[in-house]
Amino acid sequence: MPAIKVMIVDDSAVVRQVLSATLDEDVGIEVIGAAVDPVFALEKMKAQWPDVIVLDVEMPRMDGITFLRRIMADRPTPVVICSTLTEKGSETALQALSAGAVCVVTKPKVGLKQFLHDCSDDLISAVKAAARSNVRRLVPSAPAPSAVAPKLSADAILPAGSAMAQTTETVVAIGTSTGGTQALESVLRALPRVSPGIVVVQHMPEKFTGAFAQRLDGLCEVEVREARHGDRVMPGRVLIAPGGRHMLLKRSGAQYVVDVIDGPPVSRHRPSVDVLFRSAARFAGRNAVGVIMTGMGDDGARGLKEMHDAGAWTVAQDEASCVVYGMPKEAVKLGGVDKVLPLTDIPAAILGRISRRS
Numbered sequence: 153m154p155a156i157k158v159m160i161v162d163d164s165a166v167v168r169q170v171l172s173a174t175l176d177e178d179v180g181i182e183v184i185g186a187a188v189d190p191v192f193a194l195e196k197m198k199a200q201w202p203d204v205i206v207l208d209v210e211m212p213r214m215d216g217i218t219f220l221r222r223i224m225a226d227r228p229t230p231v232v233i234c235s236t237l238t239e240k241g242s243e244t245a246l247q248a249l250s251a252g253a254v255c256v257v258t259k260p261k262v263g264l265k266q267f268l269h270d271c272s273d274d275l276i277s278a279v280k281a282a283a284r285s286n287v288r289r290l291v292p293s294a295p296a297p298s299a300v301a302p303k304l305s306a307d308a309i310l311p312a313g314s315a316m317a318q319t320t321e322t323v324v325a326i327g328t329s330t331g332g333t334q335a336l337e338s339v340l341r342a343l344p345r346v347s348p349g350i351v352v353v354q355h356m357p358e359k360f361t362g363a364f365a366q367r368l369d370g371l372c373e374v375e376v377r378e379a380r381h382g383d384r385v386m387p388g389r390v391l392i393a394p395g396g397r398h399m400l401l402k403r404s405g406a407q408y409v410v411d412v413i414d415g416p417p418v419s420r421h422r423p424s425v426d427v428l429f430r431s432a433a434r435f436a437g438r439n440a441v442g443v444i445m446t447g448m449g450d451d452g453a454r455g456l457k458e459m460h461d462a463g464a465w466t467v468a469q470d471e472a473s474c475v476v477y478g479m480p481k482e483a484v485k486l487g488g489v490d491k492v493l494p495l496t497d498i499p500a501a502i503l504g505r506i507s508r509r510s
Contacts, residue, residue, distance in 0.1 A: 155182035156283045159202035161193045161219070162186070162234070163211045167259075170268040171206060171234070171275070178276050188212070190219035202229065204282045207253075209235040209244055217247055224252035230282035234259060234275075243363045249333040250367075254282040254475070258357065281448050285330060285475050322348045322439050322506055323385050323401065323408050325432040325459070327425030329355040329447025331475025335495055336445075337368060340390060342499035345373040348441070348506050349385035351393075351401055351410060351432070353425045355447065358396040365392045381412040393423035400431035401440075408436065419451035425479070429455025438463035441505055443498060444489075446474040450482035457488030465505050466490045467498060 158181055160171050168186040175181045184200050187193035189211045205223070209216035216233065223229050233248045233256040245256045255278050260267050268275070328335055332354045340350075356364060361378050368376040368390070377383075379391035379399050385408035393399035398418070400411040411431075418424035425444070429452055432440045442459040444452045446469055460466045466489050468480035473495040483489050493501055 157184045157203045160186040160206045162208040174272045190214040205231045220251045228287040230254050232278050254285050324350045324441045326352045326443045327452035328445035331446035340372045350390040353393045353423045353428045356395045361395045398427045403435045421451050425452030426455040433458040433462040440464035442466040444483045445469040447479035448476045453482035456483045457486045460488040468492050
């Protein structure tokens with residue numbers, strides 16, 4: 153296989169040097185150039201176009217977001233954002249994801265050189281994941297999984313059990329990862345205010361999910377917010393699991409609520425789609441609809457199979473519309489999917505299923 157050609161665009165000489173050295177250590181990656189800003193980068197890229205761009209946000213002459221939008225409009229190319237992000241900056245990161253970035257790697261303000269050395273495996277994994285993505289499938293407008301930590305199942309958070317008795321209220325559980333910020337926006341913006349209660353796990357780091365939910369809330373008819381422990385799941389409301397914590401669906405009488413808890417990563421993620429889906433299988437059963445969308449790896453595949461086996465109706469995004477056909481592919485392989493649909497058909501399918509049940 154040919155090496156992945158990478159262009160680094162960062163105004164810090166230290167970052168360019170360390171990133172170049174780090175990525176070049178992997179035989180599957182070749183750094184073909186580094187530039188102090190997007191203007192220089194564009195000149196270099198005329199001679200040889202990269203497979204992946206590693207991009208800072210704050211740079212002279214042209215900022216990274218503007219450059220990203222230009223690239224995605226003219227010649228879509230996988231982009232990994234590598235930037236120092238503060239509370240304010242996390243909104244910038246969401247803009248980058250919305251504009252087409254595959255993932256975001258957060259740089260600290262201090263100890264930068266040591267951080268880049270310590271996180272070399274994560275950076276390499278992010279570049280390789282980006283190279284496998286199909287950015288042309290992004291809808292116009294997560295840290296990389298650990299290779300060292302043990303891969304725990306949902307048993308670490310919630311033991312498997314039988315589904316509770318059926319009620320009349322339906323809940324939709326959605327799980328997604330790479331490419332999911334755009335996919336979720338597409339689905340949620342298409343839903344009317346009168347929609348079933350929805351619970352979502354999107355693989356994102358801490359401090360990102362609150363800003364992400366706030367952004368979606370301003371774009372959608374449904375209410376979207378970052379979940380808090382004990383929040384009620386109700387029609388017209390979408391609850392997004394906070395980064396760094398698991399979210400479980402529970403029953404309180406005839407109502408659904410969410411538990412937001414700490415715990416070890418499951419399927420190498422926290423929040424984990426497998427945890428949410430298992431809880432939906434156990435506490436909603438036939439009352440649930442499960443949707444698994446674009447993402448790398450297999451988080452959610454087993455949980456969706458459990459939902460399917462408990463009587464829930466399950467949907468997977470099709471390969472043609474996925475940025476990364478990983479999670480849906482694994483769910484299909486396990487036999488846990490009732491329907492495979494393109495992204496644009498998922499909102500109508502959810503609403504159609506709910507109307508048939510009512």
